[in-house]
Amino acid sequence: MKLPTFSHLPRDTRDTLFVLAVIAWVVAPLTQEIPLWCSLLSGAVMVWRGVLAWRGQPLPSKWWLMALLGLCLAATLLTFRTLLGRDAGVTMVVVLLTLKTLELRARRDAFVVFFLSFFLMLTNFFYSQSLLTAAAMLVALLGLLTALVNAHMPVGRPALWQAGHLAGSMALLGAPIMVLLFVFFPRVAPLWGLPSDAMTGRSGLSNSMTVGNIASLALDGSVAMRVRFDGPPPPQSTLYFRGPVLSYFDGRVWQARPSAMPNRFRLPAELQVSGEPVRYQITLEPNRLPWLLVLDATPQTPVLVGKTARMTRELQWILDQPVTDLLRYEVQSYPNFQHGPRQFMPGLQEYLELPAGFNPRTLQLAAEWQRDPRHAGASNAQWVDLAMQRLRSEGYSYTLDPGIYGQHSADEFWFDRKAGFCEHMASSFVILMRALNVPARIVTGYQGGEQNSVDDFWTVRQSDAHAWTEVWLAGQGWQRVDPTSAVAPGRTGTLQRLSPPRGVIAEAIFGTVNPALALNLRAAWDAVNNRWNQWVLNYTQNKQLDLLKNIGFKEPNWQDLIYVLCAIVVLSSLGGAAWNAWERHQQDPWLRLLQQAVAKLHAAGIRFSPASTPRQIARQLLSAAPAASPHTQPQQQAWHDWLIRLEALRYARPEAGQTGHFKHQLATLHSELKHLQWPK
Incomplete structure (x- = not known):
């Protein structure tokens, strides 16, 4: 049996399948945000509704819908522990929309589906405001407008392309108004926030660092921020964007020292800068984290609107609230700086603490170095040089697949695996330094980035998230030491950085693409996204x-x-x-001519129904008084003939190329109307 094509389906079936396709397009981006059960249920319901439409079978009873709705309510409550809030609300809207398609019987039901779809389309921006999301929702908008216009064409079987053409014309006509409203409507704070990303197992910045529980690291290529330097940019190897400073270690997790832990000796920042500053502007992507990322070191408060920031004693800038939308700020940093006490003081003692029972071989290595006569009386700087020399000369490597480390992560790094990514190296280095009685801590943030050749912005990605160390040196204060640079100079320099291996499909698609072409395409796409961020998402009240x-x-x-x-x-x-x-x-000169004739007859005292056609008016004129006089009959007949010709001109089907003939006949009738008079 040959199945009918889409264009030959009954109109109800065709229109229903089109609406279901548009709804699927709207729901698809949300499948990453809503629970799995909701995505599976929505897909199953829409497939079910499509099969019913294709086969012309009746819709399920309302009891089925009530049972499904009850199950979805219970599942939503079980998943989110509430029916309120953004995620639970979006889930329920998806459920209501898909279930509503199962009672899509009348135009009223269709309009409910359209308006629910319009609202669900907006909810996509709760989770992403990227250019791709905007483009996808523009397609969804045109699809919904096409379905809405098609629903207002109940007679016949108009083609969908006709409704789409009308919908596109309406959208184009409304576009200038939308642009003006975007430009001049007062900007207010967003009514929603963006969700925090799960960083476990992926590169990116976090407020803590757990060592050893990730077998492999997946590089996240999403953009963390974009930087534009006012002048020549510093060397890539010096681009360290400072984030959280981690000094407390419990054996597995590094984190900032909890504020509840007593410390009578708070170290002052004692920041001193010199030389010429580097001036630049950062556009920070939303991350729901209260950190203002800046280059080392920034003594003055960055210039930003609507938020306040403060600098901690570890030189980290912290905002008064998380970054939930695109944030742009101007910074002035000094590459030449010193900070921290120049002489040892009691507050440095907390940077020597190590938990008991962890990494005994690393502690033994430190003890052996201290007992070695060759290192007698070594300074902190000499211990740092000795550890860095070990990293350079004894076969250590930088890898994205180090395997899962055990309880003694530093021991495994220094003696067994000799491989890891930046967190393993920074953690193991700080543990060794503290065992050598050298105050040390871990600094996290972003390092490097890549300059876009299209717009000269520097793009810093989540894959550029990095961990390095700071050690305290007498007379100098805190000094940056990056163990990763000793093992993999390309990670912090201008060489090619590590990238995760491609899968079979990705290799088949992109394996033959010229690397230079791929880089150019990526740079162009980043530049387009940057323009979107600068001119659309970051269009503030100040602008x-x-x-x-x-x-x-x-x-x-x-x-x-x-x-x-x-x-x-x-x-x-x-x-x-x-x-x-x-x-x-x-648009309608014929109707205008008829209205002129009606007005002329009304002025002569002739009355008839406003809905009368020209033929009905003509018949009424023949029977109107005075019709018995032979002097008035020609005038009545002239009106009758003129109206009949007018009607014939309206409903005649002119052949191709006769548009000029129609206009000529219309002009002739208009001229004749001037001479027509109703007999008195």
């Missing part, structure tokens, strides 16, 4: 006020934005009304 200054406002404020917005709305409404009047005047 709005600057725009008002450029158009003539001396000291604009948010009230001026309201005035401008009201003026735009009024002018747009007046323009729309004028356009509608002009379009009606231009």
Whole structure:
């Protein structure tokens, strides 16, 4: 049996399948955010509804729907422990929308489905405001508008492309108004936040560092921030963007020293800078973390709008609230700096603490070095050089697949595996330094990045997340030491960095692509995304006020934005009304001619129904008084013939190329109307 094609399906079936396809497009990006059971249920329901439409079978009873809805409510409550909030709310909207398709019987039901789909389309921006998401939702918008227009064409079987053409025209006509509203509508803080990403097993920045429980590291290529330097950028190997400083170690986890832990000797920052500063601007991606990432070292508060920041004694800048939307700030950093006490003081003692019962071989190595006559009286700097020399000369390697480390992670790194990524090296190095009575700590953040050849912005990705160390040296204070640079100089320099191995499919697709072409395409895409971030997502109220200054406002404020917005709305409404009047005047000259004839007859005292056709009016005129006089009969007949010709012109089907003939006949009728008079 030959199955019918999509174009030959019954209209109800065709329209239903089209609506289901649009709904699937809207729901698809949310499958990464909603529970797995919700994604599976939604897919199964839409497939079920599509099969019913294809076979022309009846829809399930309302009892089935009530049972499914009850199960979904229970599952949502069990998953989120609440029916309120963003994630639970989005899950319930997906459930309601997909279940509503099972009672899609009348136009009223279709309109409910359309409006639920419009709302669900907006919820995609709760989780991502990227350019790809915006493009996908634009396609969804055009699809929903097409379905909505098609639903308002109940007669016949209009093609979907006709509804799509009308929907696209409507969207284009509304685009200028949308742009103006975007530009001038007062910017307010977002009504929602972005979810925090799970960093376990993936590269990226976190507020703690667990050593050894990740068998392999997957490089996350998503953008963490973009940097634009005002002048020549510093060397890539010196680009250390400072994040959390980790000094407390319990044997497995490094974290910032808990504030509840007593410490009578808080070390002051004692930051001293010299030389010329590096000026730059950072656009930080949303991460729900309260950290302001800057280059070492930044004594002045970065310039940012709507947030306040403070610097800790470890030189980390912390915001008063997490970063939930795109944040841009200007920074001035000094590559030449010193910080921390120059002489040993009691507060440094906390950077020598090690938990008991961990890494005995590393402690023994430190003891052997201290007993070695060759190292008698070695300074802290000499111990650092000795450890770095061991990393360079004894076969240590940087890898993304070190395997799972056990309880004594430093012992395994120094003596057994001799392989790891930056967290293993930094942790093992600090443990060895503390065993040598050298104060040391771990600093996390981002290192390096890549310069985009298209727009000259530096792109720092999550894969650039890094951990390095700081050791205390007498007379110098805290000094940066990066053990990874001793093992893999390319990780912190300009050489090729490690990348995860491709799978079979990825290798088949991208294996033959020219690397230079791939880099150029990636740079172009990053530049486009950066423009999206700078001009759309980061379009702030300050930019709005600057725009008002450029158009003539001396000291604009948010009230001026309201005035401008009201003026735009009024002018747009007046323009729309004028356009509608002009379009009606231009679009149907036949109807305008009929209205002129009706007005002329009304002035002569002839009354008839407003819904009368020209033929009905003509018949009424033949029977109207005075019709008995032979002097009035020709005038009545002239009106009758004129109206019949007018109707024939309306409903005749002119052949191709006869548009000019139609206009000529219309002009002739218009000229004749001027001479027609109703007998008195």
